[in-house]
């Protein structure tokens with residue numbers, strides 16, 4: 001039944017961000033309502049059910065830290081948790097904290113308008129709900145707006161098509177089928193080996209090769225689990241201070257200050273260990289091109305060693321961007337999969353896709369007939385889910401219009417002109433460059449304290465000043481351009497969406513540094529924010 005209720009807060013999304021936000025607001029004694037487009041909790045883990053989907057942050061670190069009993073009682077079965085296990089975990093948390101009773105599923109928020117006279121957000125859904133709330137929290141996820149490329153004839157294909165980010169819940173049986181996979185990002189790199197083991201034939205259409213590090217995934221080591229659990233609080237505290245919010249060994253040496261032997265030994269050691277910690281091999285891999293080249297060449301040589309056909313190996317070996325400047329991938333037997341007789345690689349950079357036909361995919365080199373097409377073509381990252389909602393702030397200002405030249409936020413938490421509208425892990429915060437759960441907890445905790453601060457003082461609104469926002473945007477750009485990241489045509493830069501402004505979307509200053517900044521701003525009475533009562537809100541109209 002559609003409602004016309006009034007709440008203290010509306011939360012959009014029931015992924016890890018929305019679930020924790022709901023829990024914290026309830027603890028403040030607030031009435032919060034969550035709207036979720038899916039039929040259950042889990043967010044990204046609810047939608048991304050493609051074969052092989054797995055987190056590449058270690059499971060001991062990819063979980064909530066706010067409740068010690070919760071982190072002690074839950075056991076992960078593998079070093080890197082699979083999508084079904086993470087989804088079970090999200091469900092477990094929802095049950096344990098009795099969260100579902102305040103979540104309305106199968107409901108998309110379509111608009112959020114700020115009523116300045118009453119200092120309230122008016123929120124509408126596709127189910128006809130018309131509700132108001134003082135606070136509106138966008139827990140909409142960074143990689144939730146799945147994107148299909150504009151390829152001529154895309155909808156003319158006669159067989160089934162799938163997007164990795166909106167995978168059928170019943171699964172897909174590829175037995176005996178010829179499958180095209182378009183894209184070679186993290187999702188494809190996980191899915192291709194699994195699909196290739198089942199399908200009759202797989203053709204991979206690669207436009208840009210990616211660097212991928214073996215995961216070395218394995219059943220959870222009891223001793224390792226015990227090490228974490230015996231002092232979880234201290235380990236988590238260390239992780240929170242790291243650049244990525246992930247606890248792993250960082251070498252503080254430059255790749256260029258050590259001998260060739262020492263450099264290779266360090267890369268070998270991290271390659272053997274597996275996972276994204278490879279990028280911690282030296283301190284300057286993301287800031288110095290020459291240093292970066294040594295790591296990139298190491299991985300290229302590994303690819304050449306794993307892939308038997310030298311021509312295929314060269315096509316798979318990335319040369320167009322520094323390692324790590326597009327999201328580093330983590331795999332299980334990705335490169336080896338190209339040694340299988342039932343797997344073919346099409347270099348779309350050399351022979352671009354011209355069209356999708358009823359029978360398959362046509363490139364400049366000819367048509368490949370297939371039964372199924374898997375689009376592993378990514379997302380309208382960081383801004384896509386927000387742009388899909390009509391968000392109007394003070395004076396009817398439209399968020400998407402305000403962000404036409406790139407997102408503008410203060411701390412990635414709020415945008416000027418949109419009082420009481422919060423983003424969890426929004427653009428301008430470390431978000432996708434970090435362990436998402438660490439960043440989510442930090443934002444939710446900060447926000448909860450902020451709302452408690454307002455309530456304790458009888459204040460109704462908080463909004464960043466234009467000056468603070470401009471300063472943060474400039475700072476974010478400045479820090480990003482000290483690194484090699486902007487040199488890659490990545491989704492971090494909006495480069496995967498034709499026409500999207502090329503702006504570095506996340507904050508690269510590091511999770512630990514960012515946390516200190518947020519805390520200092522709060523301690524200084526929310527520096528850079530304007531706090532107001534209802535009367536001030538109306539007067540400012």
Ligand code: NAP
Nearest residue numbers: 054055056149183184185186187188207208327376377378
């Ligand atoms: P993605 O990294 O954006 O990759 C999309 C792929 O599709 C790219 O290879 C892209 O090529 C290709 N593509 C797009 N349009 C195309 C076209 N018209 N023709 C040919 N190729 C096209 O998307 P994703 O793999 O879904 O990953 C997105 C992010 O989700 C990751 O970077 C990561 O942050 C997260 N993720 C994490 C995990 C994990 O934790 N293990 C797993 C999956 C995803 P170009 O590079 O040339 O544009």
